[in-house]
Amino acid sequence: MDDHAPLESTGIEEPLDLVRLSLDERIYVKLRGDRELRGKLHAYDGHLNMVLGDVEETITVVDVNEETLEEVIRIVKRNCEMLFVRGDGVILVSPPSRA
Amino acid sequence: MSDFFGFNTVMPGRPGSRKVMLNPDEQQELDRQVQKYALETGEDFEIYDYGETYDNLADGLEETRDDLNDETFGGTGAGTDFDFASNTRQIAPALKKEEELYIKQNEHVGVRRSSFASLWENDASAQQDSYKNGLPEPSQAASSIWGSFGNTTVKGMDAGGRNTGFVHDPVFGVGTFALSRPSTFGNQPSLEEIEAQLLRTAGTQPQIPAQQERKMMSLEEVEAALMSINGGRPIYTESVIAEQQAKQARLEKRRAERLAKQAEIAKHNGLMTQSDKDFINRIQISQLVTDDPYADDFYCQVYTALRNRHLQQMGIPGSMMDSGHPDNRRRGNGRTEQRMQQQVQRIVSDAKRNPKRTNVTVEGALGKIAVNSVLNPRQLLQVSKRGSTNDVLAGNLPKPPSPGPVSTKSHTVLGWIENVYTCVLALEQMRRQQPPPPRPGEEELAREVIQQWNEEYGELARKMWRELRITVPISIVHPHPFISILNYSKGKKVIPRVLRHLLPEQILTLLTMLVANFDSLNVCKSEIYADVEGNQEIELFMNTIVPPLLGFVSEAPFRIVVGLLALFIERNNMIWVARSRPGLAFLTLFLTRAEILKQGHSNYPIPDEREIEQWNELYNRLFSQLQTHFAALFMPKATMAEDVHVWRFLAAMAVGASVEQQHVLVTEVREQVLDNVIAAQTSRSAPEKAAQRIGNVNLFLHALGLDASQVTVPAM
Numbered sequence: 039m040d041d042h043a044p045l046e047s048t049g050i051e052e053p054l055d056l057v058r059l060s061l062d063e064r065i066y067v068k069l070r071g072d073r074e075l076r077g078k079l080h081a082y083d084g085h086l087n088m089v090l091g092d093v094e095e096t097i098t099v100v101d102v103n104e105e106t107l108e109e110v111i112r113i114v115k116r117n118c119e120m121l122f123v124r125g126d127g128v129i130l131v132s133p134p135s136r137a
Numbered sequence: 138m139s140d141f142f143g144f145n146t147v148m149p150g151r152p153g154s155r156k157v158m159l160n161p162d163e164q165q166e167l168d169r170q171v172q173k174y175a176l177e178t179g180e181d182f183e184i185y186d187y188g189e190t191y192d193n194l195a196d197g198l199e200e201t202r203d204d205l206n207d208e209t210f211g212g213t214g215a216g217t218d219f220d221f222a223s224n225t226r227q228i229a230p231a232l233k234k235e236e237e238l239y240i241k242q243n244e245h246v247g248v249r250r251s252s253f254a255s256l257w258e259n260d261a262s263a264q265q266d267s268y269k270n271g272l273p274e275p276s277q278a279a280s281s282i283w284g285s286f287g288n289t290t291v292k293g294m295d296a297g298g299r300n301t302g303f304v305h306d307p308v309f310g311v312g313t314f315a316l317s318r319p320s321t322f323g324n325q326p327s328l329e330e331i332e333a334q335l336l337r338t339a340g341t342q343p344q345i346p347a348q349q350e351r352k353m354m355s356l357e358e359v360e361a362a363l364m365s366i367n368g369g370r371p372i373y374t375e376s377v378i379a380e381q382q383a384k385q386a387r388l389e390k391r392r393a394e395r396l397a398k399q400a401e402i403a404k405h406n407g408l409m410t411q412s413d414k415d416f417i418n419r420i421q422i423s424q425l426v427t428d429d430p431y432a433d434d435f436y437c438q439v440y441t442a443l444r445n446r447h448l449q450q451m452g453i454p455g456s457m458m459d460s461g462h463p464d465n466r467r468r469g470n471g472r473t474e475q476r477m478q479q480q481v482q483r484i485v486s487d488a489k490r491n492p493k494r495t496n497v498t499v500e501g502a503l504g505k506i507a508v509n510s511v512l513n514p515r516q517l518l519q520v521s522k523r524g525s526t527n528d529v530l531a532g533n534l535p536k537p538p539s540p541g542p543v544s545t546k547s548h549t550v551l552g553w554i555e556n557v558y559t560c561v562l563a564l565e566q567m568r569r570q571q572p573p574p575p576r577p578g579e580e581e582l583a584r585e586v587i588q589q590w591n592e593e594y595g596e597l598a599r600k601m602w603r604e605l606r607i608t609v610p611i612s613i614v615h616p617h618p619f620i621s622i623l624n625y626s627k628g629k630k631v632i633p634r635v636l637r638h639l640l641p642e643q644i645l646t647l648l649t650m651l652v653a654n655f656d657s658l659n660v661c662k663s664e665i666y667a668d669v670e671g672n673q674e675i676e677l678f679m680n681t682i683v684p685p686l687l688g689f690v691s692e693a694p695f696r697i698v699v700g701l702l703a704l705f706i707e708r709n710n711m712i713w714v715a716r717s718r719p720g721l722a723f724l725t726l727f728l729t730r731a732e733i734l735k736q737g738h739s740n741y742p743i744p745d746e747r748e749i750e751q752w753n754e755l756y757n758r759l760f761s762q763l764q765t766h767f768a769a770l771f772m773p774k775a776t777m778a779e780d781v782h783v784w785r786f787l788a789a790m791a792v793g794a795s796v797e798q799q800h801v802l803v804t805e806v807r808e809q810v811l812d813n814v815i816a817a818q819t820s821r822s823a824p825e826k827a828a829q830r831i832g833n834v835n836l837f838l839h840a841l842g843l844d845a846s847q848v849t850v851p852a853m
Contacts, residue, residue, distance in 0.1 A: 043556070043603040045618060050552055059551035062627040133547075 057082055057131055065090075067123065068130035072098040076134060077121065085125035093121045415480065422477075423484045431569055550621045553604060554628050560601035561631060564638050567594050598638045605635065607643075607650050616657035619650055624659045626674060629681045636685045644689050645697065651686075652701050652723065656709040661717045678719050683726075690726050695734045695744040699751055702727040706755060711762040715770055721786045724759075728789035735793075756793055760801075763790075767805040784836040791840035799841055810834050814848045 050056060060079050067075040067088070077093030097114040225232075409417075430438050572590050575583030602608075606618035614621075622628035636644060655661060660671075660678045690698065705714075705723065714720030731752055737743045744752070770783045791802055803810075813834045817827035831845045838844055 042606045042608045043553075045606065045609065045614065046549070050548075055552075055555075056548070058555055059548050061555070062630075063551070063625075 054082075054084065057086070060131070060133055064134050066130075066132050066134045067128060069123070069127045070129060071127070072100075073127075074098075075121070075123065077118075080120075083125070086123075086128045086131065087125040088123040088128070088131075090121045090123060091119065093118045095121075415476070418477070419480055419484060422481055423487075429570075432566055550618070550625065550628075553606060553618065554622055554625055554631065556604040557601060557622070557631055557635065558627075560597060560604055561634050561638070564594070564597050564601060565634070567597065601635065601638060602643060605647075607647050611650075611653060617650065617654045619647070620654045620657050623651075623678075623682070626677055629674075629677050632682050633685050641689075644686075648686055648689065648701065649704065651682075652705045653708045655705065655720060655723070656714055658719065660719050661714060675718055679722065683719065683722050687726055690730055693730065694741055695731065695748055695752075698727055698731050698734065699748060699755065702731070702755055702759075703751075706759055706762070711759060712766050712769075715763060715766070715786075718782055721770065721782055725782070725786045725789045728756075728786075728793060732789070732792050760790070760794070760798055764801060765805070767802060768808065771809055780833055781836075784833045787837045788840040791837060803841065806837070810838070810845075810848065814845055817845075 050059075057079075061081075063079060064076065065079045067077075067090070069075065074096040075090060075093050076096075077090035080089040080091050082088045095116050095118065097116075099112045099114060101110045101112055102108070103110065567590070570590075572583065572586045575587075605622065609618050611617060616624070623632070636647075639647070651658075658678075660675050690701075693701075705727070709720075715724060734741055734744060735749065735752070767787070770786070771780060772783075787802065787806060791799055794802060813830040817830040834845045834848075838848075
């Protein structure tokens with residue numbers, strides 16, 4: 039009755055196990071097309087398809103002025119209550135920096 | 138009239154067809170052009186006499202071995218007298234008469250044709266001569282029916298292949314002229330003529346084709362008809378007409394495309410029988426069928442259950458899987474659906490009968506046939522499992538030595554939580570597969586099954602218990618591993634599901650551990666009230682952890698309540714804990730339970746004097762710790778609803794308090810009582826809010842034997 043599992047063991051064996059740890063937590067996802075997501079991970083699968091809640095999407099747009107060839111970087115943000123992310127666009131998944 | 142009882146009999150290039158239907162003017166024009174062409178090229182059309190151009194190649198063929206022909210075809214020889222016509226000859230007069238009538242009707246056609254045929258006059262007459270010579274002269278009428286056959290076959294035989302080229306000449310289509318030409322002379326009826334005759338003898342008019350023709354009338358035709366009625370004056374401007382024509386053309390094109398598509402599809406019609414289709418269906422459905430839908434299709438199952446409950450509440454019977462929506466579906470699909478359901482049932486029962494076969498060996502087959510499904514897909518990669526890799530690494534990397542104070546990094550705790558979830562899910566799955574109670578006569582067998590299930594279940598429950606790490610001794614790690622788990626929202630959420638699988642003594646251990654480490658809970662920290670997320674965490678704690686433990690404590694004996702409260706007071710800073718909602722909730726819980734047991738409750742013995750004494754001592758310790766802090770329990774800027782738990786706690790304190798203690802209590806919270814009563818009386822707020830304020834205050838005042846109505850509001 040007074041046995042307990044060792045404190046160090048976490049059962050992490052493969053990369054996706056790390057993603058599992060972030061279930062129900064807020065995560066940061068970097069996507070192709072200069073997009074970033076921050077939201078709560080509700081579900082994922084082996085393709086890194088994900089369902090995120092309370093998402094803030096950040097899109098970085100580079101506008102090139104045709105005459106001066108000057109590049110203007112613009113950041114567009116939007117919020118979604120629930121978002122399905124298709125895995126083929128995912129570059130990076132990480133816990134948000136706790137800074 | 139190009140229809141033969143509605144069938145299209147138009148042959149290419151045939152003068153009778155509508156496509157080549159020319160009015161006399163055009164015909165003359167054509168004649169003129171042909172003559173002009175003849176003059177220009179210096180060619181006489183008569184040179185296309187195939188008798189002259191034929192190079193007698195057939196004569197060079199070696200035709201031997203004819204000596205056995207008699208045996209093959211019968212000794213008498215076929216002869217040329219094919220007496221197909223003898224029967225026809227008998228009704229020849231009648232046929233001829235009718236034909237003449239018909240020709241009279243269609244005289245203009247005959248006139249036109251004769252002019253066209255005149256081009257070929259010389260050649261044609263030669264033709265007729267040639268076959269007439271070889272044939273026993275049939276009657277005129279008989280030849281009018283059989284003549285077309287006679288024309289080609291007899292010519293071919295008679296002239297030794299001389300006319301084969303003639304018949305098939307692709308340039309001028311002479312062959313078709315040759316076939317139809319005789320009708321120009323009134324002795325060979327075309328299909329139209331026969332049809333007309335038959336219809337006439339039947340005494341009816343050709344209605345079906347006429348109707349069809351009417352149906353085919355396009356918009357333009359209708360318009361033209363209308364215009365002719367209106368005296369031929371155009372109603373629409375030209376642009377409108379052009380537009381309509383374009384539209385018509387588009388429609389026509391689309392229709393043609395659709396028909397072509399349909400024809401393309403239709404050529405596969407009937408390729409598969411119903412049993413073929415059923416077989417394919419079975420293969421496809423069997424990929425999706427599972428005998429354990431809760432494990433494999435959890436979300437669908439839960440969604441369906443929730444949805445059905447919702448529908449039933451709204452008074453709509455039926456489930457998504459069983460009946461569907463009768464109003465949404467066409468009736469025609471009913472049978473198909475029924476068949477589908479039967480198939481699914483068959484597959485499910487099959488799957489249950491032969492569980493977990495991954496491959497089958499068919500007798501006589503080379504190799505095995507893999508039975509793949511969604512759950513058991515064909516394996517494409519062979520990744521070596523941890524066993525092999527770890528064996529290699531084990532020699533070089535011994536287990537990292539565990540450092541003295543174990544750090545509880547976030548991902549470590551998250552890993553524990555996931556392990557707990559894994560166990561909980563497995564346990565819930567086992568619960569669903571619990572063997573049914575034994576049927577009479579099978580007790581022995583059932584007992585074995587139940588025994589085995591109990592063992593497996595117990596093993597899994599113990600594993601979950603270990604993963605919770607509740608039994609880690611206090612003060613090895615700070616915060617305690619179990620508290621670390623509870624500091625995550627998913628850790629809180631799993632607790633109600635965990636408790637269902639725990640034994641009572643395990644729940645007590647859990648509660649003890651929680652109480653002993655209460656002030657390291659993040660929900661116990663006062664700064665957590667500051668932000669929205671913190672409030673959500675508190676809400677979650679109050680909704681997930683407090684209710685099941687409240688249920689447990691409300692059945693606990695006095696001794697345990699005393700023990701828990703003693704531990705609570707001993708190990709935590711009461712001022713700190715009491716300022717948090719969860720802490721206050723637990724204090725209230727212990728106080729009320731103790732009070733109920735002190736007053737004597739049905740199933741529990743009234744605590745003896747020693748226990749009462751212990752309790753009083755504890756109470757006094759708690760009171761003295763909280764004294765001068767009672768007013769501080771109220772959250773600054775808290776709404777009334779958030780105040781309820783404070784009033785409840787004060788009420789619980791007041792019940793067990795001595796007279797002096799009650800006096801202290803009233804003095805300390807006097808301000809709050811007055812504030813609420815004044816706020817309620819000065820109707821600045823809605824009546825129901827006022828009632829709630831009074832209700833809150835009364836929770837406390839009633840415990841003292843007072844009432845809000847007795848409070849005299851001092852003059853402002």
